[in-house]
Amino acid sequence: MLSTIGVKSIEDLFKEIPAKVRMQRPLNLNAPMSEPAMLREMRKMAGANGDLTQYVCFMGAGAYDHYIPAALRTIVNRQEFVTAYTPYQAEVSQGVLQSIFEYQSMIAALTAMDVSNASMYDGATAVAEAANMCAVETRKNRILVSATVHPEYRAVLESYAWARGYHVDVVPAANGVTDAAAVAKMLAGVGAGADGAGAEAGAGAGAACLIVQSPNFYGIVEDIAALFQTAHDHKALTVAVVDPISLGILEAPGNLGADIVVGEGQGLGNTVSFGGPFLGFMACRDALIRRLPGRVVGMTKDHDNRRGFVLTLQTREQHIRREKATSNICSNQALNALAACVYLSLVGKEGLREIGVQCINRAHYAAERITALPGYKLVYPQAPFFKEFLVETPIPARRIFDKLSEQKILAGVPMDTFAKAANCAKCGDGSASSHENQMLIAVTENRTREEIDALVRALEGLK
Amino acid sequence: MTEALIFELSAPGRKGVSLPEADLPTPMKDPSSFLSANFLRKDAPELPEVSEIDAIRHFTRLSRMNHGVDVGFYPLGSCTMKYNPKVNEEVAVMPGFSAVHPYEPAKLTQGALELMYRLEKSLCEITGMSRFTLQPAAGAHGEYTGLLIIKAYHANRNEAATRRKIVVPDSAHGTNPASAAVCGFDIVKVESNERGGVDVEALRKLMGPDIAGLMLTNPNTLGLFDENIAEIADIIHQAGGLLYYDGANTNAIMGISRPGDMGFDVVHLNLHKTFATPHGGGGPGAGPVGVKEHLVPFLPYPLVGKDAQDNYCFEEPNPLSIGKVKAFYGNFGVLVKAFAYILTQGHELKEVSELAVLNANYVLARLKPYFDLPYDRICMHEFVLSGKRQKKNYGVSTLDMAKRLLDFGYHAPTVYFPLIVDEAMMIEPTETESIETLDEFSEALIRIAKEAETNPEGLHAAPTTTPVSRLDEVGAARNPVLKWTAAK
Numbered sequence: 001m002l003s004t005i006g007v008k009s010i011e012d013l014f015k016e017i018p019a020k021v022r023m024q025r026p027l028n029l030n031a032p033m034s035e036p037a038m039l040r041e042m043r044k045m046a047g048a049n050g051d052l053t054q055y056v057c058f059m060g061a062g063a064y065d066h067y068i069p070a071a072l073r074t075i076v077n078r079q080e081f082v083t084a085y086t087p088y089q090a091e092v093s094q095g096v097l098q099s100i101f102e103y104q105s106m107i108a109a110l111t112a113m114d115v116s117n118a119s120m121y122d123g124a125t126a127v128a129e130a131a132n133m134c135a136v137e138t139r140k141n142r143i144l145v146s147a148t149v150h151p152e153y154r155a156v157l158e159s160y161a162w163a164r165g166y167h168v169d170v171v172p173a174a175n176g177v178t179d180a181a182a183v184a185k186m187l188a189g190v191g192a193g194a195d196g197a198g199a200e201a202g203a204g205a206g207a208a209c210l211i212v213q214s215p216n217f218y219g220i221v222e223d224i225a226a227l228f229q230t231a232h233d234h235k236a237l238t239v240a241v242v243d244p245i246s247l248g249i250l251e252a253p254g255n256l257g258a259d260i261v262v263g264e265g266q267g268l269g270n271t272v273s274f275g276g277p278f279l280g281f282m283a284c285r286d287a288l289i290r291r292l293p294g295r296v297v298g299m300t301k302d303h304d305n306r307r308g309f310v311l312t313l314q315t316r317e318q319h320i321r322r323e324k325a326t327s328n329i330c331s332n333q334a335l336n337a338l339a340a341c342v343y344l345s346l347v348g349k350e351g352l353r354e355i356g357v358q359c360i361n362r363a364h365y366a367a368e369r370i371t372a373l374p375g376y377k378l379v380y381p382q383a384p385f386f387k388e389f390l391v392e393t394p395i396p397a398r399r400i401f402d403k404l405s406e407q408k409i410l411a412g413v414p415m416d417t418f419a420k421a422a423n424c425a426k427c428g429d430g431s432a433s434s435h436e437n438q439m440l441i442a443v444t445e446n447r448t449r450e451e452i453d454a455l456v457r458a459l460e461g462l463k
Numbered sequence: 464m465t466e467a468l469i470f471e472l473s474a475p476g477r478k479g480v481s482l483p484e485a486d487l488p489t490p491m492k493d494p495s496s497f498l499s500a501n502f503l504r505k506d507a508p509e510l511p512e513v514s515e516i517d518a519i520r521h522f523t524r525l526s527r528m529n530h531g532v533d534v535g536f537y538p539l540g541s542c543t544m545k546y547n548p549k550v551n552e553e554v555a556v557m558p559g560f561s562a563v564h565p566y567e568p569a570k571l572t573q574g575a576l577e578l579m580y581r582l583e584k585s586l587c588e589i590t591g592m593s594r595f596t597l598q599p600a601a602g603a604h605g606e607y608t609g610l611l612i613i614k615a616y617h618a619n620r621n622e623a624a625t626r627r628k629i630v631v632p633d634s635a636h637g638t639n640p641a642s643a644a645v646c647g648f649d650i651v652k653v654e655s656n657e658r659g660g661v662d663v664e665a666l667r668k669l670m671g672p673d674i675a676g677l678m679l680t681n682p683n684t685l686g687l688f689d690e691n692i693a694e695i696a697d698i699i700h701q702a703g704g705l706l707y708y709d710g711a712n713t714n715a716i717m718g719i720s721r722p723g724d725m726g727f728d729v730v731h732l733n734l735h736k737t738f739a740t741p742h743g744g745g746g747p748g749a750g751p752v753g754v755k756e757h758l759v760p761f762l763p764y765p766l767v768g769k770d771a772q773d774n775y776c777f778e779e780p781n782p783l784s785i786g787k788v789k790a791f792y793g794n795f796g797v798l799v800k801a802f803a804y805i806l807t808q809g810h811e812l813k814e815v816s817e818l819a820v821l822n823a824n825y826v827l828a829r830l831k832p833y834f835d836l837p838y839d840r841i842c843m844h845e846f847v848l849s850g851k852r853q854k855k856n857y858g859v860s861t862l863d864m865a866k867r868l869l870d871f872g873y874h875a876p877t878v879y880f881p882l883i884v885d886e887a888m889m890i891e892p893t894e895t896e897s898i899e900t901l902d903e904f905s906e907a908l909i910r911i912a913k914e915a916e917t918n919p920e921g922l923h924a925a926p927t928t929t930p931v932s933r934l935d936e937v938g939a940a941r942n943p944v945l946k947w948t949a950a951k
Contacts, residue, residue, distance in 0.1 A: 001898060005824045010817050013824055013841055014719055016688050021725045027718045028588050032809035035550045042803055046559025048574030050567055053558040062790060063565050069480045071515050075522040077552075083531035085542050086745035089875050090936075091866065091929040094466075095529030096744040099522070102469050105946040109509040115945045118745070121600035124790035152790040159763075159786040163611055163646045221502050249494040251504050264790075274575050275565030275791025276600065277747030289943070295745065300939035303924075306465050308931040312939040318603070318641035319880075323650045328641035330603040335743030342522060345469050346479035348512040354482055360498075361491045384498050405571060413566045449486040 056451045060388045060442025061413045063272045067446045072269045072342045090310045097309035100297040103341035110247045111261040112254025113283035118295035119337040123264025124153040126280030128160035130260045133291040134209035134237040141166045144207045146178040148216035151418050176220050176380035187234035213241035219388025228257035246386050248352030260284045269343030279336035293327030358445035359387035366443045369456045388442040397439035404458050412441035464930040466524050469511045470947045479515035528930040530874050540845045540877035540889025543714045543736035551800040560799045565791040569776045576775035579767045582802040590730050591723020592753030596762045597793040605731030605750025606642035611785045612761040613676050613705050626675040634881040639678045659838040660689040670702035680709040682843035684881040696726025713737045715844035718813025728755050738801035749797040818894035819844040829905035833912040845891035859915040859922050861886040867925035871907040
């Protein structure tokens, strides 16, 4: 090989690198490990984590333990999918392209929107990108977001907004839901308020959009139709953040006035995986299609008039438009989107409804039994919820969590998890929702009666 | 060969999932018992209704219409489509990694935190940086994060309003200017010199109090190492700007040269390229960002550290942190695979780069007589040919030749990039290919160069052996059909 190249040694291939920037010592890393040695090392680390095959999980807050059909793994492990890249050469990428087209079709159907993209990094970045679409479309730089949107999503939104020079105003919550009166006030006032002016009248005047999550961070189903009507009355666009699993039984946001629908797609066949990789989904109305970030697949014909699929509308994208692109996103989360596509194919129209029915029934059964215990009550007893609910606990929720984890039960997410990060303005502020005597409890279709009863018994047994 | 859409395979009442028993004390109630009617869905979503075997066969057939590294050679320049060792997949699906909830406390996630801690240390050593965030989900996301750090650094010095310009070479990846724009910067282009590197004099002229930084890939997108890197770093630093390293091409330099030693202040790596995690058809990837000491306070929150008892924990955020760029901590499943790869390679990562560069130069030497080579130098892990001669003499475009390669069972190289080379063909063989594969591929491309002379019509018609022939992209964009709709 060296003689074909015309050099004497491998070292000769690197002689253009100036000595000054050459590394003069070996990398200070471990000696190469054999596969069995590496597996042993990794098993040790894996074993130091409390995983959901050993623990019963009532934790949610954006990552849920839904059942993943075995058939899904078989498909998602097909190495033709796993070891491919972005489908630049459509003729040898029809598998990925058609699966994305099917995924887009399913997301559009679930949300009742005109068009879906090929997916985003996660729910949080999808929210931030949606806000950007609205700001560019309306040429306004003020984003209204409800305090009941997941605090980490709001933190990501803040960082993206800071980058582009947008202002984020948080609509306060009242009784666990977006304060409708505050929305109206913030949209109706004239003149912009000061940064972080909260509910102050006029703070969101000239807002690009209103972002509302439903079911919201506390699991509560919001009246988004009414909120979005108010937003539209004030010429703001509307962004709904939804749980796709809920859409088998909950009204599609497209029928409730959403201009853009985004959310976290993890629940659709992806493991919780310590927080990633997940996928964000994003769908919008036709009118916004040229603002849509990321990959989009379209149907077309080949030279022999056969149906085929290609990446399309690429004049929105960075590799063509460079600094004028709608976003800098290059890839999507293709394999996670494939999992979502396969999941929705396997569960189908009826299955998704049944999963929704099971979630809502099991969650209400759990809530009923838990709040029958002395000292436990729903923080928002009047609010309708889907699969997750906020409980006030008689002792600090963190203590309950720690005690129950000794019995291999992850009782929920203690709300002190979201305490405001000390001194860090941009690190997100969940402080409004951070109460040490509150626990957010998620109950999916994957939690049996026996497991729920065991949770209740364990709570009962606490001193 | 085409495959029906899953919707077209649908038959009412079919289902491919086994749902849990209704084991509650009372039968499952209709959602209307819990929610008022205005919250409930009136029309069920148009999802397909298929059995498990229907779904399995449908997606298996789709997979067979797809080229991946496991199917054949994939010399897609700039994407580092190396072989992904299967043992890493085995690690990633261990329940101790794949089935851990992100809000489990530190005492239940010591292994996950240890992995992140040790991965960060390894990446610091490989790049010569002080600390890394593992949060960004992809290369472009890493660029965004790195640029935000640069912005926050200038803002902290009260210079955000004046330092608005990011310099980007004309050979840069499209994500570079796009990421800078997302961060609110103005983009200034710097030309390349006759050796394919940054034109140092032109760069010098661009400097001023408005410069925020320079984004550079080294080796660059031509596969060439910029020998003037130390001088370039000096120029930027003297102007008060910061130097950003696009790590897309790190596969060429591990153990050989470190961006930290070249003078870069911020670096992103693509774990899905350099560290062998599979590309997944376009994700998930991971784009960790490393910085030098002076930028550590600006890193996204949270970082993994150790507490007083030497347990792993998430550190308290620095007040200057840019906040979060993603929910939770990053694409953890991808981080697991990358760390497994680093453990198996260890300090021999240097050999990975040596072989990647050897393979690229070998294929370059074999192909050089048949194509134009705009920059005739020793290349790094990839090189860029031009199909100008074939275009001019025979009317055969680089696209024609790329499509013809598909008929030979290869993925095509990256084409028409970088933009500064006409009819560009960017080839990156990677270190994991044998000499036999490299020879067979070279011979196929040489044969195609000859076909350009003898049978240009045949090349215009290529590919002919793929599931579909060339697709009408113009039609797709003009009349977008972006979803399936039920026949009325």
